[in-house]
Amino acid sequence: MQRSHSSDTVTWTGMIGDLSLAVFKGVVGYFSGSKALLGDALYSASDAVSALNRLIPRTSPLKGRGTDNQARARRTEPVFAILFAVLVLMGGLQIAVASIREIASGKIHIPDKFAIIAIFVSLAVKEAIFQFQYRSSKKQGDGLHTAYVEEHRFSLYTSLTVCAGVFMSLAGETFDVKAMMYMDPVSALVVAGLVIRKGYLLIMNSVYGSLVQETEQEDAISFIETVQRVHGIITVDDLKAREQGHYVTVDLKVSVNPRITVLEANEIAERAKKLLLHRFVHISDVNIQVVPYDPGYPYKSNHQLTDNDMPTLLQ
DSSP states (O other): OOOOHHHHHHHHHHHHHHHHHHHHHHHHHHHHTOHHHHHHHHHHHHHHHHHHHHHSOOOOGGGOSOOHHHHHHHHHHHHHHHHHHHHHHHHHHHHHHHHHHHHHHOOOOOOOTHHHHHHHHHHHHHHHHHHHHHHHHHHHTOSTHHHHHHHHHHHHHHHHHHHHHHHHHHHHHHHTOHHHHTHHHHHHHHHHHHHHHHHHHHHHHHHHHHHHHTTHHHHHHHHHHHHHTSTTEEEEEEEEEEEETTEEEEEEEEEEOTTSOHHHHHHHHHHHHHHHHHHOTTEEEEEEEEEEOOOOTTOOOHHHHTTOOSOOSOO
């Protein structure tokens, strides 16, 4: 799918932020000896992979099938996404195995205290990135804010689980409570489960996305035919669709008679939106941009001929 430059910029910002957090958490987790923090770092890396999947370009059905080279390039995109997802999945399994071994051996390594500081810093940075992405998406109306909320919720669950595990392990060492000392590997095991879940979802979304891409052209034709049935719409100039799980957000640019009022144009757009939402149950939202119809030089449309005292012959 084609996306606006501003939407891509927001997604790039989130991906770079998640990668930076993954490196930061990974370094601190390694030197502090916290497996839970290492798992959190892996989850941040999986968030970056999710952002990369959104950045993978898809060809708009309105622009045709493209060249053979472009088609081959599009076929390789899901392969790279699945490869990254498999790496995330394997990392989660490794964290889980290491946590189980540590719990079974009884030789518990207590994380250093600066791990808590790193967790709070990463939470603050992640929240700032989310607020920027969410507000930008709502302002642009690109429909990605729901995906940002879903990802941020599970990322927050992961970080809070790590924070609780590390804090309780440190408290167990301070008050000499043996059971509490196990909380870091226990929280790491929980985080590993969340990472494995994320890796599985990444693989499924990559495969599902590649299958959906095969039917995009047929869907786009159906969308266009439906919109063109709305009285007052002259042409559909552009159609963009973004997949969000099992739902689709549609962006349309339609042309109407330039002699009508803004209110009438808004009413036409509202009718087209309601028709699409009613007919296609998998469409979650529709954004319509209405522009005056321009036939282009040297042609003139009927509305230009009406009440026009100037000669109508081409000069």
